Amino acid sequence: MKRRSLVLTTESARHPFRQTLPPHVFKPLVDLRKRNDEDIKLFVMSFVAFFVATYSFIV
Secondary structure, X not given: OOOOOOOOOOOOOOOHHHXXXXXXXXXXXXXXXXXXXXXXXXXXXXXXXXXXXXXXXXX
8 A cells, every 4th residue: 555645745846845835835925016004104103203202302
């Protein structure tokens, strides 16, 4: 009887380690152009608030 591994291999992965990885690892990543810009807005707002507070202490 032939023994088979529990993880199905991916034919496109030629390296033995990559063959043992599950198929969801090889799915393409989310498009970066459609990312959420809340982090950028928060950074800019924090930078402006720090600048205004620092400037108000100097003047």
